Amino acid sequence: MTASAPTTHAAVHAAGVWKIFNEGLANEVTALQDVSVEVADGEFISLIGPSGCGKSTLLRCIADLTHATRGDIKVAGLSAADAREQQKYGMAFQQAALFDWRTVRRNVELPLELQGWDKAKRGERAMELLEMVQLADFADHRPWELSGGMQQRVAIARSLAVDPPLLLMDEPFGALDEMTRERMQNELLRIRKETGKSIIFVTHSIPEAVYLSDRVVVMSPRPGRITDVVPINLGERNEDTREAEVFFAGVTAVREALRGHTSGGGVRARVGEV
C-alpha cells in the first residue's frame, strides 16, 4: 500500500481504504475494497451506486463514525479522528434528526453549545444560518411543525454551524418528493456558492448526482469499490440546466458507468480490471 502523506491539503484524501466487517469470521463482508479518492478544496463530489456498494460506509469512514480496516484517510490534512475532534466537517443524514424538545434555532445551536460557545454568540450565529436557509421566520417553532424539506434545511444549517470547510451528506434529500428535492438541490448549490464548502454527497439518484457535482464517483457492490469517476461540466446551473443536452449527456455517462459494472456475471473475476 502506497499511502504517502499528501503534500497539499486536499479537502479529503483517501488512499487504499478497505472496510471489512467481521474480518476473519464466516460472515465476513468486504464493504470497501481498495478505495482511493481525492476531493479538492471547494469541490463537489457525489458518490453514487446501488445499495450495498459502500458509498455510505466510505462517507462514514471519512467522518470517523466507523474505522477503516486499512488505508489512509486525511481530512483537511488531519487524520479522520482528529478532523472529527476539531470539527472539520459538518454532517447531514437522510433523516434530519432534529431534536423534538428544542426549537428550530436551538437545534442549529446544538453543535455550538457542545463547543462551549456563549449563549448570545450562538444565538446570533444560528439566526444567520437560518437566514441563509430562509427559515428565520421559523426560529422559535418546533421541528415537528415543519415540513420534511424545511426540516432538512434546518439540518443543513446545523451542519454549517461551526463553519466547517467540508460537508458530508448522506442522501439528505432521499426522503423528499421530487419537486422539493429539486428546490433543495438549488438551495444547496446556492449555499455552496456562498460558503465555498467542499461537499461529498451520497445519493442513488443519477440526475441529482449529475446536477450537483463536479465529479460523480461511481461505485459497485460486492465488494464495494470505485468503478468509475465521471467528470461533469455544466458550468453555472440555472433553470434550463436540467433540460440541456450536456445535462442529459452527463446522466447517460453516469448511467452507463453504473451499468457497465452491474450487468453480466463474474463481477468478482473482473475486479482486477478497475
Place this chain on the structure above:
Amino acid sequence: MSDSSHVGVTTQAPTAPKRPASTVGRRARRGLVSFLWALGGVALTILMWELVKWLGSVMTLPFDTSDSAMPHVWTMLAGFTQPEVRGSDTTVFQAVVSATLYSLLVAMGGFIIGVSVGLLLAIVMQRFAFMERGLLPFVIASQTVPLIALAPLITGLGNKISIGSFQWGTTQSVMFIAAYLAFFPLSVGALRGLKAPTSTALELMRSYAATPRQTLWKLRFPASIPYLIPAMKVSAAAAVVGTVVAEISTGVRGGIGRLIVEYAREATSQPAKVYVAVFGAIVLGLLAAGLVTLLDVYLTRNLPKERQA
C-alpha cells in the same frame, strides 16, 4: 393565519403559521371534561354499591350485604365527623387527613429516593454494558423478595444505624421500603428511555465530538422523557403501596396504614370506620398520581402531542 408583514415573500421562504394561541385553554377544557367523567364514575360506583345493598335486602345474594359488612355510603361519610376515640376532640376526619399527609410525605420521600437511585442505576447500566449484564439480574431479583420478609429485616438492620445526631427509626424503614419498591420500575423504564435515541441522532452527536456526558444531557436524557413519565407513574403507585404496607408490617404509628389496621379492629362496633381509612388511602394514591401528572405536564410541554406520555 394571514400575517401582513410576510405577504409577498417567495415560496422559498414560507411564512411561519401562527401557532394556535389557545393550547392552554384547550388543555384546561379537556381537563374539565375528564374531571366531570371522573366525577360521574364516582357517582356510578356509589349508585352500584347502594343498588347491591338494596338487592340484598329483597333477595338472597351469595355475600353479606348487611350494614356491618357493607355500610351505607352516608354512614361512611357520617363516620368522618365522629370523634376519633370516645370523648376526644379530634374527629375521625382530622385523624384521617393527618395520617394521609404523613403517609404522603413518607411516600414522597421514598419516591424521590427511589427515582434518584433508579435513574442513577439506569445511567450506569446504559453507559457500561458490563454493568447492565451484572446489575440487571440483581435489580430484577430485588423485586421478587416479598415485602413481608423485607420489612423486619430492614427495621432490624436500620435500627443499628446511628450517625451523629441521626438515629434510624421506623419512619426511615418505611421510607426505605417505599424507595425499594419505587426504584425498580423507574430504572427499567429509564434504561429503555436512555437507549431510545436513533442511531442517526447518536452518530450526529459523535460527529460533533460530543463527550459521553454531553450526549447524556443533551440527547439521551431528553429523549428518555416519554419513557420516564409512565415509569414514574408506576413508581409513585409502588411508593404509596410500599408505604402503606410497610407501615402495617413495621407497626409505625401516624400513617394511613396503621390507621387502617386500628379501624379494622373496631369493625364490629363501627363497620363504616374501616372504609373511612380506606378513603384516606385512596386519596393518598390520587394525590401521588396527581403530583406525577403535574411533573408530566411540565416535562413534556415541548413535545408533540403524540410523544407526550
